[in-house]
Amino acid sequence: MSKDLILSFKHAISKAFAELYDHELPFESVKIEKTNPSFEGSFTFVVFPYLRVTKSKPEATAEAIGEHVLSSMDEVKATNVVKGFLNFEITDQYWIAYMSGLLRSERLGKPTATPEKIMVEYSSPNTNKPLHLGHVRNNLLGFSISQILSYYGHDVIKANLINDRGIHICKSMLAYNLFANEETPETNGTKGDHLVGKYYVEFDKAYRQEQSDLIDSGKTEEEAKLQSKLMADARDMLTKWEQGDDETLALWNKLNGWVYEGFETSYTRMGVDFDTYYKESNTYLLGKKMVQDGLEKGIFFKKEDGSIWVDLTDYGLDQKLLLRADGTSVYMTQDIGTADLKYKDYAMDRSIYVVGNEQEYHFKVLKLILKKLGQPYAEGVQHMSYGMVELPSGKLKTREGKVVDADDLMDEMHATAKERTEEQGKTDGLAKESMQELFETLGLGALKYFLLKVDPTKRILFNPADSIDFQGNTGTFIQYTHARGQSILRSSAITPSVAEHVELNGYEQNLIAHFFQFDDVLKEAAQQMSPALIAQHLYDTAKNYNSFYNQCPILKAENEDIIGLRLALTQVTVTMLQTCGNLLGMAMPDKM
RNA sequence: GGUCCAAUAGCUCAACUGGAUAGAGCAGCUGCCUUCUAAGCAGCAGGUUUCAGGUUCGAGUCCUGAUUGGAUCACCA
Numbered sequence: 001m002s003k004d005l006i007l008s009f010k011h012a013i014s015k016a017f018a019e020l021y022d023h024e025l026p027f028e029s030v031k032i033e034k035t036n037p038s039f040e041g042s043f044t045f046v047v048f049p050y051l052r053v054t055k056s057k058p059e060a061t062a063e064a065i066g067e068h069v070l071s072s073m074d075e076v077k078a079t080n081v082v083k084g085f086l087n088f089e090i091t092d093q094y095w096i097a098y099m100s101g102l103l104r105s106e107r108l109g110k111p112t113a114t115p116e117k118i119m120v121e122y123s124s125p126n127t128n129k130p131l132h133l134g135h136v137r138n139n140l141l142g143f144s145i146s147q148i149l150s151y152y153g154h155d156v157i158k159a160n161l162i163n164d165r166g167i168h169i170c171k172s173m174l175a176y177n178l179f180a181n182e183e184t185p186e187t188n189g190t191k192g193d194h195l196v197g198k199y200y201v202e203f204d205k206a207y208r209q210e211q212s213d214l215i216d217s218g219k220t221e222e223e224a225k226l227q228s229k230l231m232a233d234a235r236d237m238l239t240k241w242e243q244g245d246d247e248t249l250a251l252w253n254k255l256n257g258w259v260y261e262g263f264e265t266s267y268t269r270m271g272v273d274f275d276t277y278y279k280e281s282n283t284y285l286l287g288k289k290m291v292q293d294g295l296e297k298g299i300f301f302k303k304e305d306g307s308i309w310v311d312l313t314d315y316g317l318d319q320k321l322l323l324r325a326d327g328t329s330v331y332m333t334q335d336i337g338t339a340d341l342k343y344k345d346y347a348m349d350r351s352i353y354v355v356g357n358e359q360e361y362h363f364k365v366l367k368l369i370l371k372k373l374g375q376p377y378a379e380g381v382q383h384m385s386y387g388m389v390e391l392p393s394g395k396l397k398t399r400e401g402k403v404v405d406a407d408d409l410m411d412e413m414h415a416t417a418k419e420r421t422e423e424q425g426k427t428d429g430l431a432k433e434s435m436q437e438l439f440e441t442l443g444l445g446a447l448k449y450f451l452l453k454v455d456p457t458k459r460i461l462f463n464p465a466d467s468i469d470f471q472g473n474t475g476t477f478i479q480y481t482h483a484r485g486q487s488i489l490r491s492s493a494i495t496p497s498v499a500e501h502v503e504l505n506g507y508e509q510n511l512i513a514h515f516f517q518f519d520d521v522l523k524e525a526a527q528q529m530s531p532a533l534i535a536q537h538l539y540d541t542a543k544n545y546n547s548f549y550n551q552c553p554i555l556k557a558e559n560e561d562i563i564g565l566r567l568a569l570t571q572v573t574v575t576m577l578q579t580c581g582n583l584l585g586m587a588m589p590d591k592m
Numbered sequence: 593g594g595u596c597c598a599a600u601a602g603c604u605c606a607a608c609u610g611g612a613u614a615g616a617g618c619a620g621c622u623g624c625c626u627u628c629u630a631a632g633c634a635g636c637a638g639g640u641u642u643c644a645g646g647u648u649c650g651a652g653u654c655c656u657g658a659u660u661g662g663a664u665c666a667c668c669a
Contacts, residue, residue, distance in 0.1 A: 036612060046611060048649055058649080084649080085612060126669075163669065280669090307667070316595080317665090324667050331669050360596075361664055387598090388663085395662095424631070442631090454605065457597085459662080461604075471631055472617040473605080480631050488628050520608075536606070539616080550624095550633045570628095592631080 005094070006032050006043075008073055013045060016068035023053045034517070040080050041087030042513050048084040058084035092504045095512045100498040102515055103568045108579050109522040111153030119346055120146045120384075121159040122354035123272070127259045128168040129197035129398050131266050131406035133462060134356070134389045137451050140585060141386055142354040143272040144452055144531040147583045152526040157346055160274040161338060164256050165281040170237040172196050173251050174230070175203035185258050191265065191407065192258025197398070204399045206230060242328075266406055271444070271585050276345075278338060284329055286337025290373065291322045299372050310369055320365055335366050336373075343377045350380040352529070357385040357457070384529050387459030389451075404464060413443030413468065420470050426592065441587045442476060448586050449475030453535035473539055475586060478577060481542035482588040484549070485574040489567065490590075492555055496567035507548040511569050514544050515576065531584055538580040545573045 007027075014027040035041040047054070047061045054061040059081055066079035066086050075094040080087045102108070122142020125135060142158070150156040176199045185192045207230045214224035225231070240248040267273065291308055294300045300310050300322060308323040322333055329337075342351060353363060363383035370378035388395060396403050417439040421427055427435055450468045454460055470476040489496075504512070518537065525533040554566040581588045 033611080034608070038613070044612090048611075051649075082612065166669070168669080305667095321667055326667090328667085330667065334669090356663095357597075358663060359669090362669090390662090420631070426629085426631085458605090459598085463604095466603090466618090469604095469618070474617080474631085476631055477617095480629080484629050484632080491628065517608090524608080532606095533608095543616085546632060547634090549628085553627070555628050592629080 005075060005090075005098075008075065009043060009045070009069070009088070012069045012072050013065060015072065016065045017050070017053070020064055020068060021054050025050075025053075035087050039082060039085070039087055041078075041089045043088045043090070045086045045088070046084055047086060051084075062086040090513075092502075092509075095504060095509055096498055096500065096502065098516065099512050099565075099568065099572070102572050103496060103498055108515075108518055108572075108576055109151070110519045111151075112523075112526070115153045115155060116349040117155045117157070117346065118149055118350045118352060119157045119159055119342060119348045120149070120352045120354060121161055121342075122146075123267075123274070124161045124163065124355070125263060126163045126166075126168055127193075127196070127256050128172045128200045130191070130193040130262060132396055132398065133404040133406065133409060134396050136270065136406050136409065136447075137386065137389050137460065138354060138356070139267070139270055139272045140448055140451050141384075141456055141531065143270075144534075144584050145352070145354065145384065145529045147585065148522070148525050148529070148531065148534065151579075151583060152522055154526075157276060157348065158274045159276050159278060159342070161278045161280065161283075163280045165241065165252075165284065167234060167238055168200070169252065169255070170234045170241065171203040172200040173248075173255055174234050174237055175199035175206065176255060177251070178206070185261075191262040192260075193262030193266070194407070196255050196259050196262075201399065201401070203230065203234070266410075269410055269444075270406075271587075278341070280334060280338075283338045283341055284334045286341055287333035287335070288323065288327075288329055288337070290336050290340060291333060294322075294373055310365075310372065312365065312368055315368055317361075317365065317368070320369075322369075332362070332366065332369070335362075336369060339366070339370060339377070339381065340375070343375075348377075348380065350382055351377065352382045352384050354384045354386065356388055358388065359383070360385050384456070386456040389460045389462055392461070392463050392465075404462065409447065410444065413447045414439050415443075416467055417443035417446070417470070421592070430591075438589055438592060441589050442470070442479060442592065445475035445479050445586045446470055447475070448584055449478065449535060452531040452584050453539075455532050456530055478538050478542050478581065478586070479589055480592060481545055482574060482577045482581070483590060483592040485545065485570045485577070486590045488554055488570050489574065492563075492567055494555075494560065494563050494567060496571040497564035498568050499561040499564060502561045502565050505552065507544075507551050508565065508569060511544050511548055511573070514540060515572060518576065525583075534580050534583050538577065538584070541573060541576050541580070545569075 009032045010027040010030040013030045014025050017023045017025040031046070033044045033046065035044045045065070047058055047065065051058060051061060056064075062081040062084060066081060069088070070076050070079055075090055076088050077091040078089040080089070120142055123135065123139050125131060131139075146156045146158050176196070179202055180199060183195070185195050188195060190198070207228065210228055210230055211224045214227060215221065219227065237248060241252060291300060294310075295302060295308055300308050302308055306325040307321060309319045309321055311319050313319070320332065321330055323329060339351065342348070355363070360383065363381070363385075367378060367381045370381060390396070391402065391404070393402065421439065421442070430438065446468050451460065453473070468474075521533055521537045525531065548569065552566060554570060555563065557563045557566055578588050
């Protein structure tokens with residue numbers, strides 16, 4: 001119903017061109033924009049591009065088209081012209097009917113007409129260390145994008161590809177054997193992923209000590225590297241792992257098990273989840289056969305040493321290694337195999353990889369290789385590339401301890417939320433349990449909004465010295481507005497309703513016109529895979545509502561029609577905040 | 593060095609993909625709680641959109657060049 005208004009404009013303007021200027025302007029190409037807030041009206045048509053057709057001045061053209069549209073569309077109350085801008089003002093009747101529809105509708109936002117099956121892979125952690133702030137951004141983005149695509153009407157499968165094998169986990173295993181004295185998460189009271197991460201750092205420490213000892217005893221840096229016993233032992237462990245050595249596998253299983261438990265706790269707390277898991281230990285061999293097949297078909301080539309390569313110089317890229325001379329697989333080999341396995345499992349239309357922009361080259365190459373292999377799913381491979389999270393001192397680096405730990409950060413956010421709430425004396429009348437829940441909701445809400453409101457493609461600078469805000473353009477502001485709206489709905493005996501002939505003031509009309517934008521926002525957010533657009537809409541919703549709230553008494557309005565209308569505005573605002581909050585994975589408290 | 597990306601208020605970010613007077617928040621300053629939640633609202637101040645050219649009715653947005661910062665070009669993942 002609602003979107004027909006824009007369509008009507010397009011047809012009316014197209015018709016005006018035909019009748020006034022004898023010019024055929026396809027209605028699809030008519031651009032209707034939102035009117036800049038400093039001018040009267042809700043929708044704008046810019047005539048500048050058509051002056052060649054109309055052969056008259058901008059003002060005259062706009063006036064003429066305006067008159068024509070005004071007489072053909074009941075929804076248009078008035079028009080005004082500023083230079084080449086033709087602004088349309090909409091009748092209260094239209095807004096009221098639209099609002100009435102919103103209040104009755106089951107869901108806000110129009111789903112897509114052509115649903116697809118889409119896999120979204122995100123998180124994809126290594127099992128040698130706990131999650132940090134970079135992973136938090138990845139997890140929140142991946143989850144939110146999944147929510148958005150799913151709400152938009154697609155069939156979404158959330159996947160996590162766990163990098164559970166390789167030299168990195170062997171380092172933790174080796175250090176555990178050397179230094180741990182059989183300690184476990186239970187005996188130590190530490191989360192499993194943190195315990196394993198501790199030994200990853202221990203390895204690095206011991207390795208550096210070994211290196212400096214070797215250099216002190218007169219070796220060069222290169223010699224020291226080659227003579228490292230620790231590194232040799234780690235590699236040896238990897239070989240044993242690949243050979244299926246029982247003892248090594250047992251240790252590997254034990255440590256990884258701890259890590260999974262730790263991750264699961266963090267995921268649950270963050271509010272993200274997955275429909276399916278892939279483990280690299282199961283998929284790393286799959287790509288080999290595809291590479292061999294490609295070699296036989298002449299798509300790839302073999303070098304003298306027996307290694308297999310793909311030549312991408314035709315695409316302006318280099319040659320890329322696909323299989324080592326000793327037959328072991330590399331990252332690309334695994335990803336080729338995993339892509340194929342995913343498709344065999346789900347036969348999806350699109351496969352989205354939520355991975356940092358440092359891997360843009362890798363995914364460009366992956367897609368080209370799959371195309372060369374003639375895989376039907378190659379075209380659907382899509383890298384959702386996002387910017388890194390950086391500290392003032394630069395990139396996050398686990399080994400150097402330059403890292404913001406995910407669990408610590410969530411603890412801090414919880415603690416800050418508690419502090420702020422107590423400062424304001426808002427803990428009265430809350431049970432201890434629901435207080436804990438509220439602090440968690442507020443702390444995590446602030447964190448999620450902070451990370452999701454910025455354009456995913458841009459990098460984020462995080463300064464641990466200034467804490468994440470709870471005031472202004474923040475998650476807290478959104479949550480506060482929600483709690484405020486809920487409070488009013490709770491305390492009213494009157495049911496929200498939209499009477500047919502109420503008059504709208506500017507605040508009310510702004511709010512409705514803002515609701516009107518949501519269809520577009522949802523569509524754009526789904527197409528661009530940008531939770532930031534949802535966050536922006538969320539902020540504007542809260543901003544508009546608060547402004548309205550401050551100017552217009554709701555429960556004490558002049559008559560029941562106005563009370564009903566303002567309650568209806570409150571109701572739809574609350575629903576909008578919940579809906580969009582949900583798309584960002586943010587919980588909305590009823591009281592705060 | 594090749595390729596790609598970014599640069600907007602003191603700080604952190606917007607700007608509907610070429611439209612009107614570049615907008616928010618934080619920080620600073622002024623007002624508003626005896627009325628539905630002041631984690632709020634209203635306002636002041638803050639800008640040569642890194643620089644130099646170009647394209648056109650019109651450029652933060654497009655093209656060229658420069659400067660600065662980042663990523664990548666691994667038999668790491």
